[in-house]
Amino acid sequence: VINFQASLINLFMSNDQEKEQPCNAHSRRSFLKRTTAAAAILATPPAVVKAAENKLDEKGAEYFEKVPLKIEVNGKPYSLQVEPRVTLLDLLREQLALYGSKKGCDYGQCGACTVHVDGKRVLSCLSLAVMQNGKKVTTIEGLSDGEELHPMQQAFIKHDGFQCGYCTPGQIMSAVACIKEGHATSDSEIREYMSGNICRCGAYPNIVNAIKEVATKGGVK
């Protein structure tokens, strides 16, 4: 390892000496380059260099094997291989390219990642993907009937149930489940059962109005 570092330093120095030019600014720049590069190599712990040589990182990744996962998302079946640590939200966004579900806080406090698993609302950021094997997931993308919006989506537009829209996919998924659960009989009940979804723009009164309209008119599948 020490020989390896020394040869690298030699390489840097000889290269710079060859290219050395009389201009002051340039030589100062090359001096800085040379010294920082040398310092970086010297500061690298030998263990790290050795690990890189042995490709220990790759072996470490292989140690935790990927787990097979069969999951249905918005009516489409998928057969995947995932690491156990992948959350349902990361699976949806990064592997299935469904960007509708938002990563707000990633700690289960904001509700922006709410999706339906087997018809129940869950926080996808706190759900491990491997635990959803054989289940049916519905995201905001799967709510509408083709080009025709879901009644809740239409109601959110009508009542201005959002400003920036970041929390909206989660709000709508929660709102649909809230009515299905039968927890939309009064304003205070709606507010209580929608309390897991935070809206920083403060569109709460309009969200409540939207849910109230869908709850009284019906239309939730």
Added chain:
Amino acid sequence: MINFDYSKPATIQNAIAALNKDATAQVIAGGTNLVDLMKRGVMNPEKLVDITALPMKSVEQKGNSFISVHWPSTAK
């Protein structure tokens, strides 16, 4: 999040065996008070034992402090 092994035993005996095998193993059911701590690095289990496939129906509070677990009579 640091990676871990995952197992989903179907019987209570296998779940206990899996937990006894690894000192850092943790039980996971919903995960709402474990996954967030694992993301922060507060909890770093090397193994998660998923108990959602166990033949247990519910956990109920009896009186002020007693908790009983119910499962179908077919389970041992």
